[in-house]
Amino acid sequence: MAPRPRWWHMLQASKNEARLAVDLYNRSGNERQLEAFVVHMNLAWLRLLQAATEKDDGDLFIRDARGWRVRHHEDGEWKHKPLSTLLKERFTEHDPVRRNVEFFMLIRNRIEHRYERDIASLVAGKTQALLLNYERAVVELFGAEEGVAQELRFPLFMSVLTDSAVEAAKRVRSRVPKAVLEWVQDFETGLQPDTLADQRFEFRVFLVPHKGPRTTADASISFIRMEDLTPEQTEALDQFQTIIQDKYVPVEDLGNLRPKDVVKQVGEQVNIEFTMHAHTQAWRYFGVRPPADSPTPEKTKSDFCRYNDAFGEYVYTPAWVNYLVRKVSEPQVFAKIMAWQPSSGAPSPTITRAHDADGEDDVDEAVIG
Numbered sequence: 001m002a003p004r005p006r007w008w009h010m011l012q013a014s015k016n017e018a019r020l021a022v023d024l025y026n027r028s029g030n031e032r033q034l035e036a037f038v039v040h041m042n043l044a045w046l047r048l049l050q051a052a053t054e055k056d057d058g059d060l061f062i063r064d065a066r067g068w069r070v071r072h073h074e075d076g077e078w079k080h081k082p083l084s085t086l087l088k089e090r091f092t093e094h095d096p097v098r099r100n101v102e103f104f105m106l107i108r109n110r111i112e113h114r115y116e117r118d119i120a121s122l123v124a125g126k127t128q129a130l131l132l133n134y135e136r137a138v139v140e141l142f143g144a145e146e147g148v149a150q151e152l153r154f155p156l157f158m159s160v161l162t163d164s165a166v167e168a169a170k171r172v173r174s175r176v177p178k179a180v181l182e183w184v185q186d187f188e189t190g191l192q193p194d195t196l197a198d199q200r201f202e203f204r205v206f207l208v209p210h211k212g213p214r215t216t217a218d219a220s221i222s223f224i225r226m227e228d229l230t231p232e233q234t235e236a237l238d239q240f241q242t243i244i245q246d247k248y249v250p251v252e253d254l255g256n257l258r259p260k261d262v263v264k265q266v267g268e269q270v271n272i273e274f275t276m277h278a279h280t281q282a283w284r285y286f287g288v289r290p291p292a293d294s295p296t297p298e299k300t301k302s303d304f305c306r307y308n309d310a311f312g313e314y315v316y317t318p319a320w321v322n323y324l325v326r327k328v329s330e331p332q333v334f335a336k337i338m339a340w341q342p343s344s345g346a347p348s349p350t351i352t353r354a355h356d357a358d359g360e361d362d363v364d365e366a367v368i369g
Contacts (some may be wrong), residue, residue, distance in 0.1 A: 051348075094192045
């Protein structure tokens, strides 16, 4: 029997990392589960993309300007491409799968152990998307026979739309360190609205009770992919989501600030002149809403801005005011906002690598703007 190709062994190593990540996440107790999950899922993705590159006869090595392989100074081993580079080679800039992996590459060093459980709740949807994306990538790249879905048991985080559940979520969020909350906000602000809303970036579901008699073929929970719905079903789901938002989002959170209100409130809290032009530059720079002539005015970053269809205007949230106060107080960021041109586009999270060993990213910072 012919020996297995090198890429196959890389793939098995990747799958073993994913299995270990889920086992550590699901273990009893609450000691460093999220951190362990993130570390091993990063390794799983690294090995997976290495295996795919090897299978495609691609290049796994870092090379200099002459095309020669580069060695580590410490041990003389060849330097391999880090996960950030392999992601860029495999996925487009705004691909939600890439952005989801990059999110966890960056948040790894921001997980404070005493707040880990609260941070885990904050990023639960993204955590589930990270694993689901991994399984989908394995199947797409290597076939269904290599999938690991049947071996992985991952808890589904659920919350109900009641006042007590909303208050509980707010309490959890209030316990997360401010620096982590601001970092997550910065990262998400650097994403396109379509990427931010994509299930591959953050996994979210609505559970609709099934009416009628149960058959032996029925499962307790059935998942239906959005792309499998007919246009009529998709329209009905959009209406369903709108009903939920209209019914359960508190009035004070709906974002009833007009641009002049935002300008006034920001101006009162910063030591610079914040004008209507500065606000227009800011929403363009951060990409929180589409331009005035957009055919899809509803595609906003809803934490900051929403389109009021009844009045044909955009309204802004208190969170947008707080974000602007934080950002325009930084002279360099404010200068970039005021210098923004339509050809510049909105800023994206930029990964800077502090250390690179054996092809693994030890990411230290995300730069927004």
